[in-house]
Amino acid sequence: MEVILSTLINGLSLGGIYAMIALGYTMVYGIAKMLNFAHGDIIMVGGYVIYVSMALGNPLLAILFAVVFCVLLGMTIEKIAYKPLRGASPLAVLITAIGVSYLLQSLAQIIFGSASKMVTVYEFGMVQFLGVNVQVSALVTLGITVVVMIALTLFVKCTRLGRAMIAVSEDKGAAQLMGINVNGIITVTFAIGSALAALAGLFYLLKAPSISNTLGAMPGIKAFTAAVIGGIGSIPGAMLGGILLGVVECISYKITAIAPYTDAIEFSILIIILLVRPTGFLGKKRREKV
Amino acid sequence: MALLEVNNLEVYYGVIRALKGISFSVNAGEIVTLIGANGAGKTTTMQSVVGLIPKRGGSVVFDGKDITQSPCHKIVHLGMTQVPEGRRIFQELTVYENLLMGAYSMKDSSGFKADLEAVYTRFPRLAERKSQIAGTLSGGEQQMLAMGRAIMSHPKLLMLDEPSMGLSPLLVDQVFEIIRDINRDGTTILLVEQNAGKSLAISDRAYVLENGSIVLTGTGAELAASEMVQKAYLGG
Numbered sequence: 001m002e003v004i005l006s007t008l009i010n011g012l013s014l015g016g017i018y019a020m021i022a023l024g025y026t027m028v029y030g031i032a033k034m035l036n037f038a039h040g041d042i043i044m045v046g047g048y049v050i051y052v053s054m055a056l057g058n059p060l061l062a063i064l065f066a067v068v069f070c071v072l073l074g075m076t077i078e079k080i081a082y083k084p085l086r087g088a089s090p091l092a093v094l095i096t097a098i099g100v101s102y103l104l105q106s107l108a109q110i111i112f113g114s115a116s117k118m119v120t121v122y123e124f125g126m127v128q129f130l131g132v133n134v135q136v137s138a139l140v141t142l143g144i145t146v147v148v149m150i151a152l153t154l155f156v157k158c159t160r161l162g163r164a165m166i167a168v169s170e171d172k173g174a175a176q177l178m179g180i181n182v183n184g185i186i187t188v189t190f191a192i193g194s195a196l197a198a199l200a201g202l203f204y205l206l207k208a209p210s211i212s213n214t215l216g217a218m219p220g221i222k223a224f225t226a227a228v229i230g231g232i233g234s235i236p237g238a239m240l241g242g243i244l245l246g247v248v249e250c251i252s253y254k255i256t257a258i259a260p261y262t263d264a265i266e267f268s269i270l271i272i273i274l275l276v277r278p279t280g281f282l283g284k285k286r287r288e289k290v
Numbered sequence: 291m292a293l294l295e296v297n298n299l300e301v302y303y304g305v306i307r308a309l310k311g312i313s314f315s316v317n318a319g320e321i322v323t324l325i326g327a328n329g330a331g332k333t334t335t336m337q338s339v340v341g342l343i344p345k346r347g348g349s350v351v352f353d354g355k356d357i358t359q360s361p362c363h364k365i366v367h368l369g370m371t372q373v374p375e376g377r378r379i380f381q382e383l384t385v386y387e388n389l390l391m392g393a394y395s396m397k398d399s400s401g402f403k404a405d406l407e408a409v410y411t412r413f414p415r416l417a418e419r420k421s422q423i424a425g426t427l428s429g430g431e432q433q434m435l436a437m438g439r440a441i442m443s444h445p446k447l448l449m450l451d452e453p454s455m456g457l458s459p460l461l462v463d464q465v466f467e468i469i470r471d472i473n474r475d476g477t478t479i480l481l482v483e484q485n486a487g488k489s490l491a492i493s494d495r496a497y498v499l500e501n502g503s504i505v506l507t508g509t510g511a512e513l514a515a516s517e518m519v520q521k522a523y524l525g526g
Contacts, residue, residue: 160394167380167391173342174378179366179395179443284382 002132007254008247009129013138015246016145017203021223022230022238023152024193030169030233031189034093038077038100040220042194046070046201047211048108051119059121067198074194075187083183101220108213116212121205137206145203148196149239156235165189169233222249225270231283240281245269293318293353293447293478294339294370300347301331301338308334310502311348316447321469321479323489323510325523326499332482333375335499336451339480340372341365353446367395369446373453375482377436381425385416388424388435392442409438412468430461437465441472448472449480454488466492486523490514498523 021043028036049066056062081100085093124136156162167175168185176182197216200223204215222245230241245266252262273280292315301309309331316322326332337343339350341362349358357365380388389409393402410417413434419427424435433453440448450469454462462485470492473479483489490496493510498519506518513519 163383163387163391164394166383167394170380170382171378174374174380175391176342176362177340177366177372177374177378178391178439179363179371180391181361181363 003254005130006132006134007250009132009134009142010138011247011250012243013142013145013246014207014250015243016142016149017200017219017242018223018226018246019149019239019242020145020196020200020203021219022227022242023149023235024196025224025227026230026232026234026238027165027189028193029227030235031165032078032082032186034082034090035097035224036082036190036193037094037097037220037224038104039193039197040216040218040223041101041104042070042074042197043201043204043216043219044108044211044213045073045104045216046198047119047205047215048112049198050121050202050205051112051117051211054119054121062121063199063202066201067195070194070198070201071191074190074197078187078190083186105213105217112213114213116210118210119205120209121202124206137203141203141206144199148199152192153235161185161188222266225267227280229270229273229280231280234280234282234284237280237282291354292316292351294480295351296335296339296348297350298348299335299338299345299350301334301343302346308502309338312499312502312504313348314497314504314507316478316480318446318478319473319476320494321473321481321492321510323481323483323493323496324499325483325486325489325496325513325519327522328484330499331502332499333451334502336372336449336480336482337374340370340449363395366443369444370449371440371443371445371447372449373433373436373440373451375451375455377432379424379427379432379435379439381423383424384421385424385427385435386420388439389416389442392439395443405442405444409442412441412471413438429456430458430464433457433461433465434468437468437472441477445477447478447480449482451482452484453481454483454485462488486519487514490519 024039025036028034046066049069050062053062053065077100081096082093085096124140126133127136129139156165164180164185167178167180168182172182205211223242226241226245227238229244230237248269249262249266252265253259258265294316296315297313298311299309300311312335324332324335338345341360345358349356352368352370355368357368380391389406393405415431416434416438419431427435453465457465466488469479469481481489490510490513496508496510496513497504498506498513506513506516
């Protein structure tokens with residue numbers, strides 16, 4: 001019973017991280033109609049910014065720097081790499097995104113070397129929670145991700161800017177006829193996605209205090225999987241997919257017989273879902289306009 | 291001075307010259323119609339004037355400002371909007387939220403309630419269905435919503451692209467009546483229609499578009515009486 005509960009808490013916590021990253025994928029896809037494969041590497045950049053700015057000794061300041069840096073980086077990447085390709089074939093944009101991903105990883109390797117760096121943001125320790133021992137960092141992660149997800153949902157549903165994002169994701173032309181600056185909305189979307197990725201970088205450092213230039217690669221792919229499982233383009237879908245994947249991963253790790261196959265199990269879920277429900281859980285089949 | 295002045299407008303799709311340098315104008319207070327067959331360039335004209343597709347040559351002056359190079363959202367903020375072909379309402383939003391999007395360009399939100407009431411009064415069906423998801427409305431209701439959404443921004447010039455398309459004859463009459471009403475309340479109208487008879491009847495002036503060129507112009511009554519229009523567009 002205790003094992004089940006602690007696994008579940010860890011699973012929800014990891015799922016929260018996946019959901020945060022998946023939100024970046026899904027919002028950018030919904031609004032700019034592109035897969036930003038460099039998104040996972042923003043996590044790594046956020047981690048390194050925390051690593052560097054921890055020299056100041058203040059974790060909160062380091063987190064703030066990471067978020068600001070990643071937001072600016074995300075907006076810059078969009079402006080330099082993706083904006084000139086608006087209207088180009090999806091394949092050209094996809095290849096560019098992969099190129100940006102390698103560029104970020106290589107730059108990090110040049111600057112910080114290929115060996116992992118240790119970085120302790122904060123020592124939380126363990127706590128008794130509902131009768132089981134859990135990492136405080138897992139609870140903190142879970143708490144922050146829940147708050148962020150609620151805030152993001154309210155932002156999209158209830159603010160002028162959020163509604164403009166929905167309008168752009170549904171019909172760019174009609175959105176422009178309302179006077180919405182579509183390029184501005186795309187920039188805002190990249191900014192939000194990058195801020196969430198920076199937070200994800202923080203959560204990874206809280207989980208395991210080491211960082212290398214490939215920190216974001218696997219979480220990026222997992223979160224992309226989560227976004228597709230939930231239905232790419234759907235915000236609640238990304239949350240659902242992320243949490244589902246995190247829980248499955250933690251359960252699978254606890255069962256000795258299947259633990260080595262955990263990644264394979266997660267990606268098999270993706271394949272099965274795509275076969276049964278190609279739009280993912282909450283994705284909508286859009287009518288294509290002619 | 292004309293509210294909208296289009297000079298020598300040229301639009302290309304790749305190498306295809308879709309608009310071959312057309313010129314027309316719309317004066318404040320008028321209803322002006324562009325009629326023409328499928329593929330004549332009517333929708334292309336509408337979309338390039340409002341900035342949704344790029345102009346290759348010529349100039350567009352709206353309300354005294356050169357908007358030839360302006361992006362669509364800036365043009366909308368100047369007071370021009372369009373009910374696009376196929377309505378293109380936001381299917382996933384409610385009727386109310388669609389109207390809220392229509393008011394997006396209004397700098398001052400204090401008039402929003404009154405504007406909303408005015409739209410609900412003009413289109414009582416929208417009031418009945420204000421919390422309904424717009425994608426579930428009937429075709430006629432969607433057209434009403436598209437028109438209501440457009441007038442939420444108090445446009446000086448309202449452009450309507452095929453507003454009668456796919457509607458029953460009864461609804462078509464209603465749509466033309468509403469267009470005339472909106473015009474009487476002070477909004478200038480530029481209309482594109484395949485239903486030449488009904489649109490010429492409410493128009494002050496009209497232009498006939500053929501293969502990307504304007505081939506005929508005159509008052510609504512003149513064109514309705516012209517032999518060429520009778521033959522080609524009125525089945526006479």
